[in-house]
Amino acid sequence: MRILVCNDDGIDSPGIYTLAESLKEIGEVTVVAPLKEQSAVGHAITMHYPLRVTKHFKNGSFFGHAVDGTPADCVKIGIRNLMKDPPDLVVSGINHGSNTAINIIYSGTVSAAREAAIMDIPSIAISVTNHAVTDFNFAGKVAKLLAKEITGKDIPLGTLLNVNVPDVPENKIAGILLTKQGKSKWDDIYERRQDPYGKDYYWLTGNLLEMDKEIELDEAAIKRNYVSVTPIHFDLTDYETYNKMKKWNIEHLLNGKKD
Amino acid sequence: MRILVCNDDGIDSPGIYTLAESLKEIGEVTVVAPLKEQSAVGHAITMHYPLRVTKHFKNGSFFGHAVDGTPADCVKIGIRNLMKDPPDLVVSGINHGSNTAINIIYSGTVSAAREAAIMDIPSIAISVTNHAVTDFNFAGKVAKLLAKEITGKDIPLGTLLNVNVPDVPENKIAGILLTKQGKSKWDDIYERRQDPYGKDYYWLTGNLLEMDKEIELDEAAIKRNYVSVTPIHFDLTDYETYNKMKKWNIEHLLNGKKD
Numbered sequence: 001m002r003i004l005v006c007n008d009d010g011i012d013s014p015g016i017y018t019l020a021e022s023l024k025e026i027g028e029v030t031v032v033a034p035l036k037e038q039s040a041v042g043h044a045i046t047m048h049y050p051l052r053v054t055k056h057f058k059n060g061s062f063f064g065h066a067v068d069g070t071p072a073d074c075v076k077i078g079i080r081n082l083m084k085d086p087p088d089l090v091v092s093g094i095n096h097g098s099n100t101a102i103n104i105i106y107s108g109t110v111s112a113a114r115e116a117a118i119m120d121i122p123s124i125a126i127s128v129t130n131h132a133v134t135d136f137n138f139a140g141k142v143a144k145l146l147a148k149e150i151t152g153k154d155i156p157l158g159t160l161l162n163v164n165v166p167d168v169p170e171n172k173i174a175g176i177l178l179t180k181q182g183k184s185k186w187d188d189i190y191e192r193r194q195d196p197y198g199k200d201y202y203w204l205t206g207n208l209l210e211m212d213k214e215i216e217l218d219e220a221a222i223k224r225n226y227v228s229v230t231p232i233h234f235d236l237t238d239y240e241t242y243n244k245m246k247k248w249n250i251e252h253l254l255n256g257k258k259d
Numbered sequence: 260m261r262i263l264v265c266n267d268d269g270i271d272s273p274g275i276y277t278l279a280e281s282l283k284e285i286g287e288v289t290v291v292a293p294l295k296e297q298s299a300v301g302h303a304i305t306m307h308y309p310l311r312v313t314k315h316f317k318n319g320s321f322f323g324h325a326v327d328g329t330p331a332d333c334v335k336i337g338i339r340n341l342m343k344d345p346p347d348l349v350v351s352g353i354n355h356g357s358n359t360a361i362n363i364i365y366s367g368t369v370s371a372a373r374e375a376a377i378m379d380i381p382s383i384a385i386s387v388t389n390h391a392v393t394d395f396n397f398a399g400k401v402a403k404l405l406a407k408e409i410t411g412k413d414i415p416l417g418t419l420l421n422v423n424v425p426d427v428p429e430n431k432i433a434g435i436l437l438t439k440q441g442k443s444k445w446d447d448i449y450e451r452r453q454d455p456y457g458k459d460y461y462w463l464t465g466n467l468l469e470m471d472k473e474i475e476l477d478e479a480a481i482k483r484n485y486v487s488v489t490p491i492h493f494d495l496t497d498y499e500t501y502n503k504m505k506k507w508n509i510e511h512l513l514n515g516k517k518d
Contacts, residue, residue, distance in 0.1 A: 042331075043301030043364050050452070050460035072301075077461060081449050102377060105302050105493055118361060118444060145512050153507055159497045176513045178504050180496040185377060190340050193309070201309035202336060229509055231500035234364055237439040238418045241490035245437050248412055250488055253404050254435045 001027035001151060004078050004087040004116070008038045008071045008095065008108025011056050011064060015094035015136050019126070020064070022140030023091060026147060030087070031056075031064025032078030034071060034108075039097075043111040044070045051077060071112035079119060089147055090116035093126035094139045098164045100218040101182035101208075104232065113160040114234055122150050123160040129222050130167035138173070139165040142227055158235070164218060164228045176227040182212035182219035260286035260410060263337050263346040263375070267297045267330045267354065267367025270315050270323060274353035274395050278385070279323070281399030282350060285406060289346070290315075290323025291337030293330060293367075298356075302370040303329045310336060330371035338378060348406055349375035352385035353398045357423045359388075359477040360441035360467075363491065372419040373493055381409050382419040388481050389426035397432070398424040401486055417494070423477060423487040433484040440489055441471035441478035 003023050007016040011033035023029050035054070046069040056066040065082050067074045071092065079086055092112035099107040109125050116123035126143050128136060142165055150161060162181075166173065187209050190202040212219040221228040262282050266275040270292035282288050294313070305328040315325040324341050326333045330351065338345055351371035358366040368384050375382035385402050387395060401424055409420060421440075425432065446468050449461040471478040480487040 037307070040306050041301070041303045042370065044303045045299050045301070045365055045463065047299050047463050048296070050462045051449070052458075052460050073463075076447050076463070077449050080447055081451070081461065102493070104495055105373070105377070106304055111301065114364070118364070142513075146509075149507070149509065149512065154503075156497075156500055156503075159500045173513065176510055178501065178507075178509055180498075180501060181494055188335050188339055190310070190336050192340070199311075201311055202340065203309045204304065204306050204332075204335070227513065229504075231497040231504055232495040233497035233500070234361070234495070235440055235497075236363055236491040236493070236495075238415075238490040238492035239439075241415055241418045241492070242437065242439060244413075244415075245488075245490055248408070248437075250405075250408065250435055250437055253408060254401075254432065254486065 001089060002085060002087045003027040003029050004083065004090045005029055005031045006071055006074045006090065006092045006112040007033050008112065010034050010037045011066045015096055017058065018136035018140045019091060019094045019143055022144045023147060026144055030083050032067060032074045032082055033064060034074060035066040035068045038070050038108045040106045041070050041108045042106050043072055043114065045072050046070060071108040072115040075112050075115040087121060089151060090121050090123040091143055091147060094136045095127035096133045097127060097131045098129040098222060099125060099127045099162060100164050100222060101184035101212065102186060104162060104181055110162055117158050117160040118234060120157045122155050124150060124163055125160060126163040128165050128167050133167045138170045159231050159233045162230045162232050164222050166222050166225045168225055172225055173227060174225040176229060177221045179216055179218040179221045179228045179230045181230055181232065182217035184208055184211045184219045260348060261344060261346045262286040262288050263342065263349045264288055264290045265330055265333045265351045265371040266292050267371065269293050269296045270325045274355055276317065277395035277399040278350060278353045278402055281403045282406060285403055289342050291326060291333045291341055292323060293333055294325040294327045297329050297367045299365045300329050300367045301365050302331055302373065304331050305329060330367040331374040334371050334374040346380060348410060349380050349382040350402055350406060353395045354386035355392045356386060356390045357388040357481060358384060358386045358421060359423050359481060360443035360471060361445060363421060363440055369421055376417050376419040377493060379416045381414050383409060383422060384419060385422040387424050387426050392426045397429045418490050418492045421489045421491050423481050425481050425484045427484055431484055432486060435486040435488060436480045438475055438477040438480045438487045438489045440491065441476035443467055443470045443478045
C-alpha cells in the first residue's frame with residue numbers, strides 16, 4: 001500500500017513524524033508537507049506564485065518533501081509530480097488541536113485530506129484535541145487501524161474520514177464512535193491593540209460556543225473521551241433548502257425583467 | 260436593510276464597485292474587502308498575524324474598509340468591529356470567473372459568504388463566468404433582485420446562495436435556474452520551470468474536466484446561458500456514508516486493542 005502523508009503544522013512538527021513512523025508499518029510512506037506552519041489556511045491553493053520543493057531530512061536521513069505552499073498544494077503536487085505512482089491512501093496529520101464542528105471549515109489538515117478525496121483517493125485527517133499535546137503515539141496507532149479499515153471497506157470516492165483523538169492517556173479512552181459534524185462555533189473577538197507608532201491593529205481570539213450535546217456529534221464525543229470518526233465530503237449543496245426553494249419559483253425573477 | 264459587501268478580488272476591483280453601487284439602491288451598504296487580491300484562498304482565516312484596517316477611497320470619497328487579510332477575515336472583523344449594527348445581509352463579489360462545481364471549495368468569494376452563513380446572517384456569493392469580464396452591470400442587477408428575494412423568503416440560517424452569471428449580453432441570458440453543485444473538477448498540471456539560477460519551481464495550471472450534463476447542475480446551467488443559483492451550507496457530514504458506515508461497527512476496532 002502506497003501512503004501519502006501530509007499535514008498543516010509543517011514538515012518539522014512532531015505529529016507528522018509519529019504518523020509517518022506508524023504508517024511505515026503497513027505501507028510505503030511518502031511525506032509531502034508544508035515547509036512552514038499552515039494552520040487555519042482552509043482549502044487555500046497557490047495559483048499566483050510558483051511552488052518550490054526541497055528535500056527534508058530528520059535524524060540525518062531523508063524524511064520527505066517540503067513545499068512552500070498550503071496543505072492542499074502538497075497533496076496536489078505530491079500526487080501529480082513527486083510520487084511515481086498515485087497513492088492508495090492519503091493521511092493528513094497528526095494535528096495538534098481538534099478539528100471538530102466549525103473548525104473543519106478552517107482546517108488545513110482536513111483540507112489536505114479533502115484534496116485527496118477530490119482526486120478520488122481514500123483519505124483520513126487525524127487530530128489530537130490539545131494544542132499543547134506532546135504524545136502522538138496513541139493517535140498514530142488509531143491512524144494505522146483506520147488506514148487498514150478504510151482500505152478494506154468500500155468507502156465512496158469523494159468521502160474522507162475526519163478523526164479526532166482525545167488527548168488523554170490510552171487507558172482513559174472510552175472507545176471509538178462514528179459521528180457527525182457538530183454545530184459548535186466560535187464567538188469571535190478581535191482584540192484591538194496599538195503598535196509602537198500609535199496605529200491600531202486587531203488580533204483574532206474568541207471562545208468556542210459549545211452547542212453539541214448528543215454523543216453522535218464530533219465535539220460531544222471527544223469531550224467524553226471517545227475517538228470520533230466523521231465521514232465528510234465536498235458536495236456543499238444544501239438539498240433540503242434546494243427542495244424548499246423549488247417553491248420560490250426564482251425562474252420568474254428574470255422573466256419579469258426581460259419582458 | 261444593512262448590507263455588508265465583500266469580495267476576494269480586492270477592494271480596488273471593478274466587480275465590488277458595481278455590486279456596492281447596485282445594492283445602495285435597496286439598502287445601507289458597508290464595504291469591507293481585502294486590500295490585496297485573495298483568489299483561491301478558500302476559507303483561510305488569519306490567526307497568527309494581526310490585521311490592519313485602512314479607509315479606502317474611490318473617486319475622492321470614502322468607499323470602504325480595506326483589510327490586509329482574507330475574505331473570511333473581512334466578514335468576521337466587519338461584523339464584529341467595523342459595523343455599528345450587524346448586517347441583515349452579506350453579499351460577496353462580483354467575482355471575475357465562475358465559482359461552480361469544485362471551484363466552490365477553493366473560492367474566497369464563496370468563503371466570505373459562508374463566513375456570514377456561519378454567523379447566522381443570510382448571504383449571497385456572486386460571480387461572472389469569465390476572468391476577463393468587463394461589464395458587471397447585469398450581475399449587479401441579479402445581485403439586487405436576489406438580495407430582495409432572500410430577505411423576503413425564509414432562507415434557513417447557515418445556508419447561502421451561490422450565484423453564477425454567464426458573461427453574455429443581457430438579451431442572450433436564457434433565464435435563472437435553481438441548481439446543485441456540479442461534479443466538474445480540475446485535471447491539475449504543475450509546469451516545471453527553472454529559475455535564472457538553475458533551480459526548479461512549479462506553477463499550477465490545468466484543465467477543468469467537464470463532468471456536468473444535467474441542467475440542474477451549476478456548471479451545466481451556466482454553459483447554457485442560465486444564471487445559476489445554488490443553496491450551499493457548511494455541514495460537510497456525508498450522511499449517506501454515515502449510514503453505510505454504521506455497518507462497519509468501528510466501535511469494535513479499539514475494543515480489541517484495549518482487551
